[in-house]
Amino acid sequence: MPKIIDHDQRRRDIIEVAKRLILQGGFEAATMRSIAAEAGFANGALKHYFPGKESIIAATFQSVLSEMDPQGFLNEDDAPSGQDPVERLRERITMSVPFTEREINAGRVLLVLWEHAASNPELAETYRQFFSRWREVTIGLLRDASGGRDAVSEDEYDTLALELLSVTIGANVVNLMHPDGRFLNVYRTYLESFIERVTRRAP
Amino acid sequence: MPKIIDHDQRRRDIIEVAKRLILQGGFEAATMRSIAAEAGFANGALKHYFPGKESIIAATFQSVLSEMDPQGFLNEDDAPSGQDPVERLRERITMSVPFTEREINAGRVLLVLWEHAASNPELAETYRQFFSRWREVTIGLLRDASGGRDAVSEDEYDTLALELLSVTIGANVVNLMHPDGRFLNVYRTYLESFIERVTRRAP
Incomplete structure (x- = not known):
């Protein structure tokens, strides 16, 4: 056989x-x-x-x-999950920032791939599609977590999402360059203050 | 001769x-x-x-x-320059985020160098020294621009500076992956809202 x-x-x-x-x-x-x-x-x-x-x-x-999306949340339906939206935001953004040794190491592979995407249009397109979906899902999380406050405009969600995605990418590089993990706690504080900013009532 | x-x-x-x-x-x-x-x-x-x-x-x-520091502001004396501190912050952080084609291209060289620093302790140390100085100078700019408000603690300056540096690094990657420059305006909006956040009076 x-x-x-x-x-x-x-x-x-x-x-x-x-x-x-x-x-x-x-x-x-x-x-x-x-x-x-x-x-x-x-x-x-x-x-x-x-x-x-x-x-x-x-x-x-x-x-x-x-x-980078082990729980597959980028493919998830937009249907409400019953989970508290602020908890959901906290869980997902904490998952994206590299905190464990394995996640920090993965940043090195990403550097190689970004570099090659810079001269390979197909790889760049793969990344753009991922980035676009990641951004879209993040905007949805932010909208839910802010409780649909009128004070937050669509432009603000765009800006907040790009801020968060950029910090995540930046954290990949910073944590890779600092294997002693000296900035991990500052990133944790940042994430909390970001959530505070998104969810706090308008003055 | x-x-x-x-x-x-x-x-x-x-x-x-x-x-x-x-x-x-x-x-x-x-x-x-x-x-x-x-x-x-x-x-x-x-x-x-x-x-x-x-x-x-x-x-x-x-x-x-x-x-990345063409005006040499990382080597500048900390002596007050007479320039309005908020203007000074705006000028310096705008300079750090890649907006021009030349600056965006430089991101590609950085990717190569970060990648090699991941396995070359000497390169990594060069970057850490640069990063540490960049962070220190940024904290000084933030402190001046916020007018030394009591409401802002040292921890908050640390967090804001790491946020800004990470966004700058992330913008290097994002802009390199999107040569059509579709996020340049969102980064401009982000920088303005960041300055607003740093300089606004405590509620």
């Missing part, structure tokens, strides 16, 4: 190998040859799953982006 | 070449060989100025960081 091969699992394994190699030695370390060797494949067998490095990088980008 | 060679100028020229190559083709494109060829040097002559790629990258990092 022929062995049953789970091709999807193999693709996932290959992506994990690529991610690990990038984490250890940057983009240059993740060659088709090194990925094949590390995954225990012949070079030709690897090409059965991914025709070239570009397609592995694209899949790795997708994978790292979805890791 | 022997030709007088301006060695400092040559070092600066080499750094500009490295920056241009990184901008065009990423870190891999900037090899000792390609830098020497592009700068019109023999490989051996290049080594007279920089013993290896690591030292060129370190010098390029320094150069890109000082470009």
Whole structure:
């Protein structure tokens, strides 16, 4: 009886190998040859799953982006969940900022992928779609958490969402550059004061 | 009479070449060989100025960081300048966020350098020193612009400064990923609302 091969699992394994190699030695370390060797494949067998490095990088980008959203909230229905909207906002934004060692390390893979997206229109488009969805969902969270106060205009939600997404991206870089974690508590304070700003009654 | 060679100028020229190559083709494109060829040097002559790629990258990092501060305000004395402190804050923070094509492109070089700093302790230390000075100066600007209001504690200045620096870093990535500049105006609105937040009277 022929062995049953789970091709999807193999693709996932290959992506994990690529991610690990990038984490250890940057983009240059993740060659088709090194990925094949590390995954225990012949070079030709690897090409059965991914025709070239570009397609592995694209899949790795997708994978790292979805890791930033482990609970899949970007794909969630907009239907109210019953959860308190301020708690929901707090939970989701805390999830986005890198606090654990694993999340901080993932920032390094993101740096590599952003860099390559700068000269690869397809990767850039993948990121733009992710970013656009992330922004949209964040605006929805902010609107719910503010209780639909009239004092907050659509422009303000746009600005608050871009602020929050930018801080999250910035925190990726800052925490990666400061492995002693010296800014983690300041980011926690920032998130609390951000929530306070969004939810406080208009004067 | 022997030709007088301006060695400092040559070092600066080499750094500009490295920056241009990184901008065009990423870190891999900037090899000792390609830098020497592009700068019109023999490989051996290049080594007279920089013993290896690591030292060129370190010098390029320094150069890109000082470009982020073209007016040298990070090295300025803390002596009051006579300028209105709110205007001073506005001018400096607008300068830090990438708005022009040149500034947005510089973000790509930064991505490469951050990535390499993640596995190069010396580069990471260079960045930490820059970041620490940038943060310190920003806290000073915020304190002056808020008019020393009692309502603002030291912790709040720390949080506001980290917010602003993180947004600036995030804007580097976001603007690089969106070459159509669709978020430039939202960043302008953010900066104005940030200043409003810092300078407004306590309720």
